Amino acid sequence: MNSTLTGPVATYLAQVRAELSDLPPGELADVLDDVSGHLTEVAAEFEDEPTAASLQERLGTPQQYADELRTAAGYPPRKATxxxxxxxxxxxxxxxxxxxxxxxxxxxxxxxxxxxxxxxxxxxxxxxxxxxxxxxxxxxxxxxxxxxxxxxxxxxxxxxxxxxxxxxxxxxxxxxxxxxxxxxxxxxxxxxxxxxxxxxxxxxxxxxxxxxxxxxxxxxxxxxxxxxxxxxxxxxxxxxxxxxxxxxxxxxxxxxxxxxxxxxxxxxxxxASYRESGLWLDGNQVDNIYPFDEQGRQVKVRLYDQSGNPINLPVQDCRINTPESNTDSVSNTFPQRTITDGYGSSENCKDSDKAPFVPPPAPATTPATPSATPTPPGASVTPGKTPTPTPPTSSKPGVTLTITPTR
Amino acid sequence: MCSSVVGRAPRDRSEGSGLAVHLMEVVEAMDPSQLLKGVLDLAVLAVLRDADGYGYDVLRRLRAAGLEDVADASVYGTLRRLFAAGALTSYVQPSEEGPHRKYYGLNKTGLDLLAQSTKTWNHFADTMSVLLLEEAA
Structure with a gap:
C-alpha cells in the first residue's frame, strides 16, 4: 500500500507516521492505511507530482495533519516514547x-x-x-x-x-x-x-x-x-x-x-612491502658496489639509472661517526668507503673502499652475456678513469635490479 | 456558552484590549470549522446513510453538501473513531485507478446513533433558532 507512494508524498506519510508512532501497532497500521489512501487521492489532484510545499499548503504540515487526525479519532495526546x-x-x-x-x-x-x-x-x-x-x-x-x-x-x-x-x-x-x-x-x-x-x-x-x-x-x-x-x-x-x-x-x-x-x-x-628505499638485487639488499674493469682492476665510478637519476646509497664511511654529520647524506660514487675499524668513534675510525672479497676470474669468451659479477677483462676501460654520467651497464640482460630512489 | 462569554467580558476586564481579546475568541468560536467539530460525527454519519464510502469519497460528499471548511485529517480521524466505537463496518475493495480502498458503512449501531444524534441536533437547532428570533425581535 505505501509502496505506491513516491517522493514528497512518501515523505509526508513517513512524517505523519512518525507523529503517530505512539499508537498501538495495529491501530497505527490501519490509520496509516487510510492516510496512505488519502495521500494517493490528494496527489491525484495535482497535475504533476506535488512538491512538499504544495502538499503542506493543501493539507497543513504533517504535524498539523497528525494532530487533527489524533483529535478527531479521539486518540490520547502524544506521550513521550x-x-x-x-x-x-x-x-x-x-x-x-x-x-x-x-x-x-x-x-x-x-x-x-x-x-x-x-x-x-x-x-x-x-x-x-x-x-x-x-x-x-x-x-x-x-x-x-x-x-x-x-x-x-x-x-x-x-x-x-x-x-x-x-x-x-x-x-x-x-x-x-x-x-x-x-x-x-x-x-x-x-x-x-x-x-x-x-x-x-x-x-x-x-x-x-x-x-x-x-x-x-x-x-x-x-x-x-x-x-x-x-x-x-x-x-x-x-x-x-x-x-x-x-x-x-x-x-x-x-x-x-x-x-x-x-x-x-x-x-x-x-x-606495501617494497616501500623500503635502497638498492635491491633479486630480493637482497645491496649495500655497496665494487666495480672492476675488464682487466680485473677495481675502479671508481658514479652510477646513474636509465633516466639519469643518480643511484644513491647512504654513505657508510667514518663521516657517520661524527656527531655533526648528516646521517642522511648519500652518494652515487662507488665503491663507497666502509668502516673497517673504530665504529662509533670519531678519532680512531678507519674506513676503506677495498673490496672485502677477491674478484673471481671473469669468463673469457662470453662478452655478450655478462653476469652480475664483475665484467671480464679484455676491453678498453682505463683503470681509475671516472665514468661520465651516462647510463651504466647494469641494465644488461641477466641482471634483475630493483631500484627505488632513496628518500 | 457564547452569551455567557459576551456577558462576562465587560465586567471582568475593564481595559479595551481585554475586551478585544474576548471578542476575538467569540468570533473564532463562531468560525464554521470550529462549529463543525461538534457536529462532524453527525455529518459523517449522514453522508454514509445514503451509501457506503471510502475516506476521500466521504470528504468529497461533505464538501459537495456545503461543508467546505472540513479538514481532511479530521474526517479520516472521525471515521476511525466511529469505526472503533462500533458504529461503522469496514471492508476493502479494489479500485481500477490505484490501490485498494477501505470503505466504511453504517451498521445497526451507526443507524441508531444517527437517529439519536439527528434528534439531538434538531432539538438544539430549533432552540437556537427560537432564541435568536426572540433576541432579534
Missing part, C-alpha cells in the same frame, strides 16, 4: 559513527607505510564492525525503518529524496538497473584485489579480485533483503568510494599497459 525514539536514534548514531570512524582509520592506514596500513586498517575495521554491530543491536529487532522516523533520519531522507528528484526518472531507473551491479562488481574487485595484492603476486590478486566481486554481489543482494546489513555495508561503501577513484587514478597515472591488475601490483608495490 523515549524507548522507541532512542532505539532508532541510537541505531542511526552508531551507523554514522561506523561510516565515519572506520573509513577514517582505513584511509589513514593506506596513506602511510606498510605497518601502518595493517595497524590502522585493523583498527578501522574493528571500529567499523563494532559500531555497526552496536547500531544493529540498538534496533532491538524493530524494523530498520525506525531510523527514518527520527528527526535526523527524516531530514536526511528528505534531502536525499530531493537530490534524487533532480534526476530524471529514466536515468534513475538506469542507474539502479545498470549502475548498481557495476558498482557491486567494482567495489568487490578493488576490495578483494587490494587485500590480496599485499601478498605481491598478481595471480593471487586476480583470484582475490574475482572472489571479492562475487562476495560483493552476494552482499548487495543480501542487503536488499535485510536492511540491517546497511549498518555494515554503508561504511564499507564509504571506504570503497574513497579507494576506487584512487585505484583508477593510480592505474591511469601509472600508465602500465597491463590494465587494472598490473597497475594494482604497482599500487601494492608502492604502498
Amino acid at each position: 523515549p524507548k522507541e525514539k532512542t532505539g532508532g536514534e541510537t541505531a542511526l548514531r552508531w551507523g554514522i559513527a561506523a561510516a565515519i570512524v572506520g573509513p577514517f582509520f582505513v584511509v589513514i592506514g593506506l596513506a602511510n607505510g606498510t605497518e601502518e596500513t595493517l595497524f590502522f586498517g585493523v583498527i578501522g575495521l574493528i571500529a567499523l564492525f563494532g559500531a555497526a554491530y552496536l547500531g544493529v543491536r540498538a534496533l532491538r529487532g524493530s524494523n530498520p525503518e525506525v531510523v527514518l522516523e527520527t528527526r535526523r533520519g527524516q531530514q536526511a531522507a528528505e534531502s536525499i529524496r530531493g537530490m534524487l528528484d533532480q534526476v530524471p526518472p529514466n536515468v534513475r531507473h538506469e542507474l539502479v538497473t545498470i549502475g548498481q551491479p557495476v558498482w557491486w562488481v567494482a567495489r568487490g574487485v578493488v576490495g578483494g584485489g587490494a587485500i590480496f595484492a599485499m601478498s605481491g603476486a598478481s595471480a593471487v590478486t586476480v583470484v582475490g579480485a574475482l572472489a571479492g566481486a562475487a562476495v560483493s554481489v552476494w552482499i548487495g543482494r543480501k542487503t536488499q533483503q535485510d536492511r540491517r546489513w546497511l549498518w555494515y555495508v554503508v561504511p564499507l561503501n564509504v571506504i570503497a568510494t574513497i579507494i576506487v577513484p584512487i585505484w583508477l587514478a593510480f592505474s591511469f597515472v601509472g600508465g602500465t599497459s597491463s590494465g587494472v591488475f598490473g597497475s594494482g601490483d604497482d599500487y601494492s608495490a608502492s604502498s
Whole structure:
C-alpha cells in the first residue's frame, strides 16, 4: 500500500507516521492505511507530482495533519516514547559513527607505510564492525525503518529524496538497473584485489579480485533483503568510494599497459612491502658496489639509472661517526668507503673502499652475456678513469635490479 | 456558552484590549470549522446513510453538501473513531485507478446513533433558532 507512494508524498506519510508512532501497532497500521489512501487521492489532484510545499499548503504540515487526525479519532495526546525514539536514534548514531570512524582509520592506514596500513586498517575495521554491530543491536529487532522516523533520519531522507528528484526518472531507473551491479562488481574487485595484492603476486590478486566481486554481489543482494546489513555495508561503501577513484587514478597515472591488475601490483608495490628505499638485487639488499674493469682492476665510478637519476646509497664511511654529520647524506660514487675499524668513534675510525672479497676470474669468451659479477677483462676501460654520467651497464640482460630512489 | 462569554467580558476586564481579546475568541468560536467539530460525527454519519464510502469519497460528499471548511485529517480521524466505537463496518475493495480502498458503512449501531444524534441536533437547532428570533425581535 505505501509502496505506491513516491517522493514528497512518501515523505509526508513517513512524517505523519512518525507523529503517530505512539499508537498501538495495529491501530497505527490501519490509520496509516487510510492516510496512505488519502495521500494517493490528494496527489491525484495535482497535475504533476506535488512538491512538499504544495502538499503542506493543501493539507497543513504533517504535524498539523497528525494532530487533527489524533483529535478527531479521539486518540490520547502524544506521550513521550523515549524507548522507541532512542532505539532508532541510537541505531542511526552508531551507523554514522561506523561510516565515519572506520573509513577514517582505513584511509589513514593506506596513506602511510606498510605497518601502518595493517595497524590502522585493523583498527578501522574493528571500529567499523563494532559500531555497526552496536547500531544493529540498538534496533532491538524493530524494523530498520525506525531510523527514518527520527528527526535526523527524516531530514536526511528528505534531502536525499530531493537530490534524487533532480534526476530524471529514466536515468534513475538506469542507474539502479545498470549502475548498481557495476558498482557491486567494482567495489568487490578493488576490495578483494587490494587485500590480496599485499601478498605481491598478481595471480593471487586476480583470484582475490574475482572472489571479492562475487562476495560483493552476494552482499548487495543480501542487503536488499535485510536492511540491517546497511549498518555494515554503508561504511564499507564509504571506504570503497574513497579507494576506487584512487585505484583508477593510480592505474591511469601509472600508465602500465597491463590494465587494472598490473597497475594494482604497482599500487601494492608502492604502498606495501617494497616501500623500503635502497638498492635491491633479486630480493637482497645491496649495500655497496665494487666495480672492476675488464682487466680485473677495481675502479671508481658514479652510477646513474636509465633516466639519469643518480643511484644513491647512504654513505657508510667514518663521516657517520661524527656527531655533526648528516646521517642522511648519500652518494652515487662507488665503491663507497666502509668502516673497517673504530665504529662509533670519531678519532680512531678507519674506513676503506677495498673490496672485502677477491674478484673471481671473469669468463673469457662470453662478452655478450655478462653476469652480475664483475665484467671480464679484455676491453678498453682505463683503470681509475671516472665514468661520465651516462647510463651504466647494469641494465644488461641477466641482471634483475630493483631500484627505488632513496628518500 | 457564547452569551455567557459576551456577558462576562465587560465586567471582568475593564481595559479595551481585554475586551478585544474576548471578542476575538467569540468570533473564532463562531468560525464554521470550529462549529463543525461538534457536529462532524453527525455529518459523517449522514453522508454514509445514503451509501457506503471510502475516506476521500466521504470528504468529497461533505464538501459537495456545503461543508467546505472540513479538514481532511479530521474526517479520516472521525471515521476511525466511529469505526472503533462500533458504529461503522469496514471492508476493502479494489479500485481500477490505484490501490485498494477501505470503505466504511453504517451498521445497526451507526443507524441508531444517527437517529439519536439527528434528534439531538434538531432539538438544539430549533432552540437556537427560537432564541435568536426572540433576541432579534
